[in-house]
Amino acid sequence: MEVEEIYKHQEVKMQAPAFKDKKRGISAKNQGAHDPDYENITLAFRHQDHAKGGHSRPTSQVPAQCRPPSDSTQVPRWLYRAILSLYILLALAFVLCIILSAFIMIKNAEMSKQLLGFKTELWNVSNSMQAFEERQKEVWKSVQGNITTVRSKVEKLEMQLAGIRNVDNKVQKILELLQTKPQSPPQ
Secondary structure, X not given: OEEEEEEEOOOOOOEOOOHHHHHHOOOHHHHHHHXXXXXXXXXXXXXXXXXXXXXOOOOOOOOOOOEOXXXXXXXXXXXXXXXXXXHHHHHHHXXXXXXXXHHHHHHHHHHHHHHHHHHHXXXXXXXXHHHXXXXXXHHHXXXXXXXXXXXXXXXXHHXXXXXXHHHHHHHHHHHHHHHHOOOOOOO
């Protein structure tokens, strides 16, 4: 079995030469210990080359070391595309929000105009109802005045009728007296 130490980083391409680490003066084992972005992973592999040709690869006693990322690491091209597509989606969402806000503002303005129209119509109806009520009160007062005038005239007519009856009664009495009295010759 062969054991390899692999240093893993999110944006790193693995590089094989270990002599660059020696030039920098940093060992791969020590760099992983001090950097929180690296993980030290130990894996065991079985060589399956025995089944193919019966020859096995020569193994060395020193484990292969991967070069840690340099400052000029290359980011995969798909990552740029993904980030660009996310920015485009964000911009489209922002534009959509602006369009929806404008639409809401336009509808709000239209509804405000309609509400103002309804308010003026309601105000006009209210004013006309008040005017109608005032006219009704005036008409009712005039009707009540006419009723009182008619009552007073009816009472006067009743008094006159009573007076006429009284005169009629007196005329009846006079006629009765004249009929009961013998007729005397005129002299």
